[in-house]
Amino acid sequence: MKIALLGYGKMGKEIEKIALTRGHEIILKKSSETTFEGLENADVAIDFSLPSTAVENISTCFNFKIPVVSGTTGWLEHYNEMVSMCELKDGAFLYASNFSVGVNIFFELNNHLAKLMSKLNNYNVSMEEIHHTQKLDAPSGTAISLANGIIKNSRYNNWTLENPNETDILIEAKRIENVPGTHHVFYRSEVDEIEIKHEAFSRQGFALGAVIAAEWIANKKGIYSMKDVLNLG
Structure with missing residues (x-):
C-alpha cells in the first residue's frame, strides 16, 4: 500500500517505521515546508499534523479522492464541515482522537x-x-x-x-x-x-493503530471511526 504522511513530526516518523515493517511504501512526507506533490498516487493518507493545517490536509485528500485517516486534534470545530465535504466528494474519512x-x-x-x-x-x-x-x-x-x-x-x-x-x-x-x-x-x-x-508507554501503540486504520479504510467510502476498525459494536 502506498501511504502519504501528512505531518512528519514525531508521530509521522513513528508511523513510517511501523508502516515499512508491515510492507507499505511511504510516497509523501508532507511538512509545512513541502507541497502535496505525489498525493494523487497514494492509496491512503494519514494526517498527524497541526490544528492549523488539518482542515487543508483533509480537504485536499477529498479533492484527490484519497481515503484519509486523521489523528490531529484541536481542529474539531470544523469536523462536521469535513464530514459534509467527504460525503459530497464521495470520499472516505476516519477521525480518531486516539488510535491506540x-x-x-x-x-x-x-x-x-x-x-x-x-x-x-x-x-x-x-x-x-x-x-x-x-x-x-x-x-x-x-x-x-x-x-x-x-x-x-x-x-x-x-x-x-x-x-x-x-x-x-x-x-x-x-x-x-x-x-x-x-x-x-x-x-x-x-x-x-x-x-x-x-x-501509554510509548508512541508505538498510537502509530500501529493509525496504520491498522489506514489498511482498513483503503478502497472504502464513507465516514468511520476506530469502533468500525476494531469491530467494537
Whole structure:
C-alpha cells in the first residue's frame, strides 16, 4: 500500500517505521515546508499534523479522492464541515482522537462504567490527563472523547478545566516532559473511589493503530471511526 504522511513530526516518523515493517511504501512526507506533490498516487493518507493545517490536509485528500485517516486534534470545530465535504466528494474519512487499540477498548469501558454510575448520585466524576510538554491542545482529544462518553451516559452535560458546577466534569490537564499519555477517570464518594486508567508507554501503540486504520479504510467510502476498525459494536 502506498501511504502519504501528512505531518512528519514525531508521530509521522513513528508511523513510517511501523508502516515499512508491515510492507507499505511511504510516497509523501508532507511538512509545512513541502507541497502535496505525489498525493494523487497514494492509496491512503494519514494526517498527524497541526490544528492549523488539518482542515487543508483533509480537504485536499477529498479533492484527490484519497481515503484519509486523521489523528490531529484541536481542529474539531470544523469536523462536521469535513464530514459534509467527504460525503459530497464521495470520499472516505476516519477521525480518531486516539488510535491506540488499548485506548479504544478503554473508551468502551468508560462508556459502560458511566452507565452503571449514572444511577448513583453519591458519586462525582472527574478526570486527569497527562501528556508531554510539546502537546499543543489541552485537554487532550482523548480526554474530550472520554468526557463526551460520560456525558452521553450520565447526568453530566459539559466538561471544564476549572470551576465546575454540579453537571460539569472537571478535567485536570498536566504537561510533563517525556510522558506519552495517561488518562484517569475518577468516581468519588464520601466513602470510596473507583478509578479506571490507561497509560501509554510509548508512541508505538498510537502509530500501529493509525496504520491498522489506514489498511482498513483503503478502497472504502464513507465516514468511520476506530469502533468500525476494531469491530467494537
